[in-house]
Amino acid sequence: MFSRSVFRSLAADLRLSAPSSISSAAPLRQRACLHQTALLRTQQQEIQPQSSSPNSESSLSATPRAQTSQPETKNAPKVPSYDPSSPSSIPQTRADVPIAKQPVAPAFDSPLEVTKSLMSRLPHLAGQSPHYIVAELHARPYLLTEGDHVRLPFLMPKVKSGDILRFNRATALGSRDFTMKGSPHLDERLFECRVRVTGVESEPMRIKEKTKRRQRHTKQARSKHRYTVMRVMEVRVKTPEELLEEGAVVIEDNEDTPKIEARS
Template identity: 45%
Template sequence: MLSRASRRLLLESQWPAHFPPPFLLPLRTRAYLTTISHHVEPDNVPEPLISSAQHVTSNKATNPQKPQPATSMPQLPHQTTAPPSSPLPSSSEPARRKAPSAPTAHATPLALSENLRIMLPLLKAQQPHYMTIHIHGKSYLITQGDTIRLPFLMPDVNPGDVLRLDCASIIGSRDFTLKAGSAVRLEEKRKKKLAYLDDRLFVCRAIIMSVETEPLRIIEKKKQRNRHMRHIKSKHRYTCLRISEIRLKSLEELE
């Protein structure tokens, strides 16, 4: 039996200094430390293997492999390439103002009665004229140069735009008045549809001046037997326009 000191010297001689003895390592580490070395002498290797290895290395040195170009996938017959879509307009571009639309063309010619042919030149000669126009169902008595503040904000208009007002029921002067026909009664809604003069008889234009804003109003609303008080804020905007032209056409223009 070997003593403890001789056994330790024997183990240190078998294993290097940087490896601990195998009985101190876990089982998994012991499996990695068990290595087997194989040494083959060149005299025992057959000549065909040596010659084949030399042939392969010489072919690689003389004929290096060139990278093959990537083959594209064939396009199926039913697949079609979509045309490039047009770019969307950016929000930074200024919005283009729409061109004013031309007046609507009437299919039937204007029929003038004999009384209208006599009185129309007299009405045209006596100035200034006044008109009763209708904008969004509301009537306004105007003359040339008047400024109107509409009780609403007119959409899609900007200051400087010119409007042609074609809904008028009365055109008059100091001694003469031209009125539209009688109102037509609608049986379905039980209302009277206003009758307007033919827009080919006159020209009335207005210029958008500005958009006014009223002061902030706070309305207090309270229900009965309820302590809660509601505060409603309102700040409406109104469109202001000025009547720039009122003109009655002559018989030559109408014919």
């Protein structure tokens, strides 16, 4: 059995030997923080040249720095960037539209045939604006006027924002007092309906759970559809002078030709 005095002497010996153990652990800490000591040495080396030349106006670092900006050229022309959202970049007339964005002109083998009654009432319809049109796209009718925004129920392929499209299939075209109906469609040389693709919209994510009988596994079907958005830029009826310049031929009245009816 050891006495209390022996324990006290052992504790005093441990206290005296504690600094030696701390000093022995110091190299391990230095090894663990080796990257920090390397950073301190590099900082001290950069500070020493500054302290050796106190009269110098600016200190230069030994390590070269990469150039982040390009030199400015005074005589270089400024190229304006195209921004579809800005109103200044939107073309006001058809001549301002780029050639690549303009629609392809239709080609026909036979001239347009117009009846006498249609030619007599066409100036009244063309002079009364605004006009509306019932255009068909994939066998779906759309009632459109100039300035309307249309969201198609599908994503139209191979079109981009800013493209100009022309609707050439219409069943009716009219104004406040007159209506021109086709049988079943109007000739596309009688009118012009142009739309501009403004972008693509997407609906919120829909999750539908699908289960089968006598099975404890449930599947989730996710769907997020996208739709093409357009804006109607022009709905116009051509005048008799324009039709005659394009080579239209005046014929007698016929049941198959389109007619202009006045609203009662």
